[in-house]
Amino acid sequence: MRRKLRRHFAFLMAVLMMLSLMGVQVLAEGVQVEAVQTTEGTDCTVLPEETDAEETSRSEMQKPDAKESPPESGVVTEEGKSTDSEKISVALKDEILTKGSLTADVSGTTESDQIAYQWQVSENGQWKDIEDTATVDSRKQSYEVARDGAQKTFRVKVTVNEAVTVYSSEYKVNYYDKLQNGSFETPKVSDAGTLTYKNAHFIQVANGTNDLYWKTTAKGAYFGSGTQRDYYIEIADGSQSYYGNTVNDPKPVYNISSAAQGNQFAELNCEEPGALYQDVLTEPGTVLHWGLEHAGRWGTDTMAVIISDTKSMSSDWNPAGSGFDQSNPDVQAVLSDKTGKWTYHYGDYTVPAGQYVTRFYFVAVAAANGNLSNGNLLDNISFGKDLPNPPAKTGNLIITKQVEGIAASQIPDESFTFQIKRGEEVIEEVKLPQNGQWSASLQAVEPGEYTVTEIAQEQNNYRLEHTFYLVGQESQAEGMTARIDITKEQTATVTYTNQYQPLMVVPTGVENRVLPTILIETIGITGGAVFLFLRRKRKETDS
Numbered sequence: 001m002r003r004k005l006r007r008h009f010a011f012l013m014a015v016l017m018m019l020s021l022m023g024v025q026v027l028a029e030g031v032q033v034e035a036v037q038t039t040e041g042t043d044c045t046v047l048p049e050e051t052d053a054e055e056t057s058r059s060e061m062q063k064p065d066a067k068e069s070p071p072e073s074g075v076v077t078e079e080g081k082s083t084d085s086e087k088i089s090v091a092l093k094d095e096i097l098t099k100g101s102l103t104a105d106v107s108g109t110t111e112s113d114q115i116a117y118q119w120q121v122s123e124n125g126q127w128k129d130i131e132d133t134a135t136v137d138s139r140k141q142s143y144e145v146a147r148d149g150a151q152k153t154f155r156v157k158v159t160v161n162e163a164v165t166v167y168s169s170e171y172k173v174n175y176y177d178k179l180q181n182g183s184f185e186t187p188k189v190s191d192a193g194t195l196t197y198k199n200a201h202f203i204q205v206a207n208g209t210n211d212l213y214w215k216t217t218a219k220g221a222y223f224g225s226g227t228q229r230d231y232y233i234e235i236a237d238g239s240q241s242y243y244g245n246t247v248n249d250p251k252p253v254y255n256i257s258s259a260a261q262g263n264q265f266a267e268l269n270c271e272e273p274g275a276l277y278q279d280v281l282t283e284p285g286t287v288l289h290w291g292l293e294h295a296g297r298w299g300t301d302t303m304a305v306i307i308s309d310t311k312s313m314s315s316d317w318n319p320a321g322s323g324f325d326q327s328n329p330d331v332q333a334v335l336s337d338k339t340g341k342w343t344y345h346y347g348d349y350t351v352p353a354g355q356y357v358t359r360f361y362f363v364a365v366a367a368a369n370g371n372l373s374n375g376n377l378l379d380n381i382s383f384g385k386d387l388p389n390p391p392a393k394t395g396n397l398i399i400t401k402q403v404e405g406i407a408a409s410q411i412p413d414e415s416f417t418f419q420i421k422r423g424e425e426v427i428e429e430v431k432l433p434q435n436g437q438w439s440a441s442l443q444a445v446e447p448g449e450y451t452v453t454e455i456a457q458e459q460n461n462y463r464l465e466h467t468f469y470l471v472g473q474e475s476q477a478e479g480m481t482a483r484i485d486i487t488k489e490q491t492a493t494v495t496y497t498n499q500y501q502p503l504m505v506v507p508t509g510v511e512n513r514v515l516p517t518i519l520i521e522t523i524g525i526t527g528g529a530v531f532l533f534l535r536r537k538r539k540e541t542d543s
Contacts, residue, residue: 090158090168097311100146100283100356102171104156114161119143122153122170146356150177150281175281178384179213179360182292183262186211189237195223200253201243202236204270214266217318218274220373234270238379239263260293260342260379260391268303268364268376273320277361279310280383282351287437290332290360290381291346291388296339297375299368305333307349310357320372324365334365342379344391346443350435387441387491394444396491397484399452401432401439405500406462408438416496417455422448447488453481454496462500470495 088108095101104117119138120127130138136147145154153172159165187210192203204223207215207230214233222228238259241248250256259265268276282288294303306319308330326334337343351358360383367375382388390396399418403411414431420442421427427450430440456464469482471494486492 085164085166088158088160088164088166090156090166092154092156092168092171094171095142096145096173096175096281097357099142099144101142101144102154102156102173103142104158104168106158106160109160116159116162117141118157118159120155120157121149122155127155145173146281146283148177149173150175173281175279175357177281178386179278179280179382181211181213182381182383183259183379184214184235184264184266185262187235189235189264190241190243194237194243196243196246197223198252199246199249200236200251201241201246201248202234202253204232204234207231207233214276214278216270216274216276217320218269218272218373220271223271231274232270233276234267235264236267237263238265254297254377255339256295256297256342256377257340260295261389262379265377265379267297267374268362268378269320269373271373273364273372275306275317275319275361275363276378277359278383280358280360282356282358284351284353284355285436286351286385287439288349288351288358288384289346289387289441289443290349290383291344291391291443292381293342293344293379293391294335294337295342295377296337296368297377298339300336300338301364301368301375301377302334302336302366303376304331304363304365305335305345305347306330306361306363307332308359308361309352309355310359311355313359319361320363324363326365336366339368342391344380344394344444346388348441350437388443390489390491391444393447393488395447395486395488397442397445397450397452397486398491398493399430399432399440399442400493400495402495402497403500404497405465405502406459408433411459415457415459416498417457418496419453419455421451421453445486447486450484450486451481452484452494456480456498459500461503463503464498465501466499468497468499470497 088106090107091105093103093105095103106115109115117139119130121130122128130136130143132138143149143154143156145152150173153170155170156168157165158168187203187205189201189203192205192209194201194203205212212233216231216233219229219231222230222232236250236254237248238250238256239248241263250258254265254267256265266276280288290305290307292305295301304324304326306328325331332347332349333345335343335345362376362378364372364376366372369375380389380391387396387398397420401416411433413433413435416432418430418432418440419426419428420430428442430442432438432440434440452469454467454469456467458464466478467480468476468478469480470476471482471484472492476497482494482496484492484494
């Protein structure tokens with residue numbers, strides 16, 4: 001009998017050691033499991049779903065003890081703690097360039113004081129507490145405004161020792177989160193000291209002019225004046241407007257018949273070479289889209305599109321003055337276009353870590369007449385999180401991917417492939433996600449009927465149950481292939497959603513053995529532990 005017990009004990013210890021090596025933790029008494037085959041070809045055990053009664057019983061067992069209510073707190077008056085509101089003040093420190101945030105600087109307190117913060121934003125003239133989310137913490141000393149604070153006004157409420165409350169002065173974030181006045185429609189040529197040359201009407205306006213938004217690094221003389229110097233930007237009228245008895249005609253001067261968008265356009269440089277730029281509030285990791293239309297003036301002109309971290313720029317920064325370096329990693333594109341016709345260009349840019357204000361700018365590389373202050377006409381410029389408006393006679397397409405039943409962080413890059421066809425021809429193939437981004441875009445697409453087909457990839461330990469697609473505002477449909485109509489100057493959208501079911505498995509190789517109840521740590525299903533309770537099989541008896 002003792003020998004038999006020793007054999008049982010030795011067998012049980014061997015099983016426990018094996019389970020320990022396999023990363024499985026023993027919790028309770030023995031059960032019996034059977035082996036099955038997974039889709040990956042690995043032996044495992046698929047556990048049946050527990051009944052409602054079992055789930056209720058388990059949840060009752062796992063209920064935490066009720067917590068006692070915290071005691072009521074009164075005004076803090078201990079020695080060494082501040083209670084005089086007249087001695088306590090708070091100021092806001094602008095750290096947007098370096099940290100993307102505003103920081104509360106509290107004075108009049110001691111090290112033993114307990115300080116609580118609550119950031120507020122002004123909405124329609126009323127102050128509102130900022131609500132916390134998974135990515136927003138409004139109760140810290142600093143608040144990250146780079147995330148969504150463009151052109152908003154903030155303040156912070158500071159409570160000291162639960163007894164004294166003070167407010168900071170309000171602070172407006174003066175940055176925009178996308179480029180402004182991209183078609184150079186303001187200021188209007190007809191309203192701002194119009195200049196005329198060969199029946200072409202234009203203006204030269206300095207940095208800081210109302211509603212201009214653009215800035216230049218080139219300081220030069222005003223047209224027709226050798227002494228009046230400033231940082232001027234030249235904007236031309238591309239319409240057929242009348243100025244007195246004269247009809248505006250941009251062709252003799254700029255060799256272009258009209259603006260690409262609206263009525264006005266700009267020349268990259270005015271009277272001296274420089275950089276034409278805007279600064280935009282950005283959040284690291286965000287994908288930004290840029291687009292523009294470019295034309296030569298006296299022939300083929302060449303310019304560079306450059307995107308840089310604003311905090312790296314000195315006060316006397318002028319990239320045109322030091323010559324163009326095409327090897328600069330900030331150079332996004334070098335564009336060469338002929339005269340007489342607008343050509344559309346576009347691209348994407350991912351904001352690097354630690355970059356909260358981004359400078360989007362252009363530098364002339366070459367001009368057909370050899371003078372860099374002439375040529376490189378610009379219009380219809382955009383830069384921001386939104387996809388640019390498509391140029392004339394073309395459309396855009398945005399493909400977005402979503403998953404349910406599995407954490408997005410568990411999906412490897414390029415897990416899903418999308419084929420875009422026109423008829424039987426594959427015109428583009430897109431893979432998602434890309435560097436954590438779950439959307440992709442096709443720009444300046446010829447209008448017409450297209451199909452988008454998803455080729456889904458199975459995920460480890462998950463079964464693909466359903467795939468749905470949603471085209472624009474239509475009703476959601478199930479399937480892998482969606483039909484898309486792309487129309488002129490419009491953006492079409494399609495969103496695919498995959499629904500996954502987790503396979504809860506335990507390793508096998510121990511079929512028909514008596515095993516303990518097992519706890520499996522399953523990452524990404526519920527974010528915690530999944531308890532699997534198995535029933536012991538009854539022994540079969542001979543009839």
